[in-house]
Amino acid sequence: MKMLASILAAALSVAAAPTPPTVTIAQGQLAGTTLADGTRVFRGIPYAVPPVGDLRWKPPVAAGGWQGVRDATRFGAACMQPKSKPDSLYADDPAAMSEDCLSLNVWSPKGAKKAPVIVWIHGGALVAGYAASPIFDAQHIAAKGVVVVSVQYRLGILGFLAHPGLSAESPQHASGNYGLLDQIAALKWVKANVAAFGGDPANVTIMGESAGGLSVMDLLASPLAKGLYTKAIAQSAYMVTNPALKSAVYGAPAAEQVGTMVGQAFKAPDIAALRAVPAATLTDTAPTLGYLTQPTIDGWVLTKQLVDTFDAGEQAHVPLLAGFNAGEIRSLRRLAPPIPTDAAAYEKAIRANYGNLADAFLKLYPGTDVEESVLAATRDGIYGWTAERLAEKQSAAGQPAYLYYYQHSYPAADARGLNAFHASEIPYVFGLIGAALPVNWPAPPVTPAERGLSDAMIDYWTTFAKTGTPRAAGHPAWSPYGKAKAYMAFRDRPVAGTNVLPGHYAFNEEVVCRRRAADQLWFVNIGVAAGSVPQTPCAGPQR
Structure with missing residues (x-):
């Protein structure tokens, strides 16, 4: 009798198990998971074939189909990457890594029909x-009626190596930018398949933070991505100097020259030999050789420096939401120069570096608190300048652009001197107050006030994705940047304002313009690390 009872109980359990949600896309049928709020999640969907063997350092090839129902309940492996330092604030190592990593995940709200779509591009x-990080759980965004797609793309040397041998193989005579080509392939997949999940392929917003924000700018600039999205969100993006494929520019060697150096370091006489090097060896060793992962101006994926593309108004003309955080550099101290010993040493270095711009610099970043001035100058020269430049250039192109300045902090972050640190807005944008975060992340308090700020930010972001205008009920109207230089501050609550950090953008624009005219690098050469800033006033196109 006991055995019969067990068999009956097991049979009833199977009968009571919920039927997994299924969708049918061009490749075949998928079975996913239904969350408690009715959101359907489909994980680990391949959008391109594994870029291994002869396909390493080749543009992505669309994934084929399958027979039967594919299990889409588990995330795919992360793309190859070095292990993080255990004490890093951002330590968040994936459970599995592989070159076979070109997959994406979809969160579809209950009953979605022609819902707006956000395509999330992670930073790092x-x-x-990697897209499966708990900090990118998109359930709460989807609950606002938005289909969310998170994308994985090739990283490091496997995603961005340029090399003469690779250019010779290419019909476009180009190499590098494979990670960007992956993102473009994923956007094509979204256009072809998102309707099956209840999404509207004609209403797609690309969204990313840090390197994801850089990727958003690259997609805005790339002619290959035009028409694949209708809006863009760039959080803490940075408009760097990019290497050119075949020539040295702005003090940086040609990307192919760097690739040749890498091949020599690995004792690989040709691309076939370099493809034979294990992926983990390449990924772990390349940074120690001085290889810096960057997109390349290759004449195909990217035709110009980002600054030139935006100056010419050749970027995609779509609504934009962009911003930066007050404490960006507090968690990225490696981007800042060493702190001078005292105000006199600080001011001496600034005058030596900036010459006829020194008074203007010291007015913005005085020696009264040297550490704070170093952190603020570095923040503004990288992230603040980029965010406001995006807002200004998109406005000049006739598009609504919305600028934000994230200043919110909380006790756990304050105790570590991490007020409004780089990426600290992500748990608020994703609605993860009280959820699991990376192990070293200072956790926001689980209070109604913190949840309220998070709810407001989700509302602003998702209404922007829906309509191109960010709104949050019960909170200030967010005006486009425009002539008033409007922006939204996120403190303990949203506060509307105009002219964020007066003077910082004009000053940094002047410095970058002078460096461009003198063929100098711009990015982290700021403040006491600036070196000799050109003394000829800017006469560039952006003025």
Whole structure:
């Protein structure tokens, strides 16, 4: 009798198990998971074939189909990346890594029909990060009626190596930018398949933070991505100097020259030999050789420096939401120069570096608190300048652009001197107050006030994805940047304002313009690390 009872109980359990949600896309049928709120999640969907063997360092090839129902309940492996340092604030190593990593995940709200779509591109300096990280759980965004797609793309040397041998193989005579080509392939997949999940392929917003924000800018600039999205969100993006494929520019060697150096270091006489090097060896060793992961101006994926593309108004003309955080550099101290010993040493270095711009610099970043001035100058020269430049150039192109300045902090972050640190807005944008975060992340308090700020940010972001205008009920109207230089501050609550950090954008624009005219690099050469800033006033196109 006991055995019969067990068999009956097991049979009833199977009968009571919920039927997994299924969708049919061009490749075949998928079975996913239904969350408690009715959101359907489909994980680990391949959008391109594994870029291994002869396909390593080749543009992505669309994934084929399958027979039967494919299990889409588990995330795919992360793309190859070095292990993080255990004490890093951002330590968040994936459970599995592989070159076979070109997959994406879809969160579809209950009953979705022609819902707006957000395509999330993770950050990590183009060398780390993965879509399955708990900090990118998109359930709460989807609950606002938005289909969310998170994308994985090749990272580091496997995603961005340029090399003469690779250019010779290419019909476009180009190499590098494979990670960007992956993102474009994923956007094509979204256009072809998102309707099956209840999404509207004609209403797609690309969204990313840090290197994901850089990727958003690259997609805005790339002629290959035009028409694949209708809006863009760039959080803490940075408009760097990019290497050119075959020539040295702005003090940086040609990307192919760097690739040749890498091949020599690995004792690989040709691309076939380099493809034979194990992926983990390439990924772990390349940074120690001085290889810096960057997109390349290759004449195909990217035709110009980002600054030139936006100056010419050749970027995609779509609504934009962009911003930066007050404490960006507090968690990225490696981007800042060493702190001078005292105000006198600080001011001496600034005057030596900036010459006829020194007074203007010291007015913005005085020696009264040297550490704070170093952090603020570095923040503004990288992230603040980029965010406001995006807002200004998109406005000049006739598009609504919405600028934000994230200043919110909380006790756990304050105790570590991490007020409004780089990426600290992500748990608020994703609605993860009280959820699991990376092990070293200072956790926001689980209070109504913190949830309220998070709810407001989700509302602003998702209404922007829906309509191109960010709104949050019960909170200030967010005006486009425009002539008033409007922006939204996120403190303990949203606060509307105009002219964020007065003077910082004009000053940094002047410095970058002078460097461009003198064929100098711009990015982290700021403040006491600036070196000799050109003394000829800017006469560039952006003025």
